Amino acid sequence: MPTAAAPPRSNEMLKLAAIGTIAGIFSGLFGVGGGTVIVPLLILWFGYGERLATGTSLAAIVIIGALGALAQGGIYGNVHVVTGLLLAIPAVLGVVLGTAIQQRIPQRAVSYLFAALLIGIAIELILK
Amino acid sequence: MNELLAILIAIAGGLAGGLVGVGGGVLFVPALTIFIGLTQVEAESTSLLMIVIVALVGAIRQKGYGNVRVREAIVIGVLSPLGVLIGVGVANNVSERALQLSFAALALFMAGQLIYRARSRA
Numbered sequence: 001m002p003t004a005a006a007p008p009r010s011n012e013m014l015k016l017a018a019i020g021t022i023a024g025i026f027s028g029l030f031g032v033g034g035g036t037v038i039v040p041l042l043i044l045w046f047g048y049g050e051r052l053a054t055g056t057s058l059a060a061i062v063i064i065g066a067l068g069a070l071a072q073g074g075i076y077g078n079v080h081v082v083t084g085l086l087l088a089i090p091a092v093l094g095v096v097l098g099t100a101i102q103q104r105i106p107q108r109a110v111s112y113l114f115a116a117l118l119i120g121i122a123i124e125l126i127l128k
Numbered sequence: 129m130n131e132l133l134a135i136l137i138a139i140a141g142g143l144a145g146g147l148v149g150v151g152g153g154v155l156f157v158p159a160l161t162i163f164i165g166l167t168q169v170e171a172e173s174t175s176l177l178m179i180v181i182v183a184l185v186g187a188i189r190q191k192g193y194g195n196v197r198v199r200e201a202i203v204i205g206v207l208s209p210l211g212v213l214i215g216v217g218v219a220n221n222v223s224e225r226a227l228q229l230s231f232a233a234l235a236l237f238m239a240g241q242l243i244y245r246a247r248s249r250a
């Protein structure tokens with residue numbers, strides 16, 4: 001029976017599961033959201049275009065971040081809620097602007113920006 | 129003044145999120161420690177709250193542009209706690225320096241792959 005929205009095939013599911021696990025490992029190790037590994041792996045393993053990779057990464061980060069914030073806030077009480085909410089206002093302004101700009105630049109430019117970000121992170125980690 | 133700088137860095141973090149699809153924590157954490165005066169753990173935790181809001185708004189905008197595969201995103205997100213447990217376990221048994229250097233090597237490798245792939249499509 002043909003399906004309207006084809007579900008991911010089993011080997012794709014395995015790769016997606018691997019990306020989720022790897023993103024979680026990096027989140028646990030370095031306190032990052034996981035986008036640093038999700039975006040390149042979606043591009044390199046699945047051949048996603050840069051926009052599709054970054055959009056899907058953001059959606060995954062919503063879940064990863066919410067689980068992390070719940071654990072930190074609920075279990076350890078480390079979240080400064082008011083400060084976080086206030087600073088989220090300018091950050092949301094930034095993300096709305098950033099996604100709008102992203103639709104207007106070539107997809108390859110996003111790969112170059114991401115590579116620059118990764119190189120910056122690598123230099124920071126090496127110099128630590 | 130410090131608050132203003134924190135606000136500017138928050139905008140930059142959001143911009144990075146929109147442009148390259150990361151949460152922005154790379155910028156939120158230093159903004160919260162340096163300019164707001166939170167401890168590292170408080171900053172990382174508070175940054176997670178900001179990341180959720182930024183990623184949610186960003187994902188909704190990207191969905192509007194047709195750039196989100198919801199099912200795939202849910203699989204990645206839901207399986208991440210398994211990885212977090214592994215990551216925390218590894219972090220407690222391997223030297224921090226070794227972790228930093230291995231992540232740096234991986235980041236450089238992925239950067240090289242992205243550049244190679246982007247150039248070969250030219």
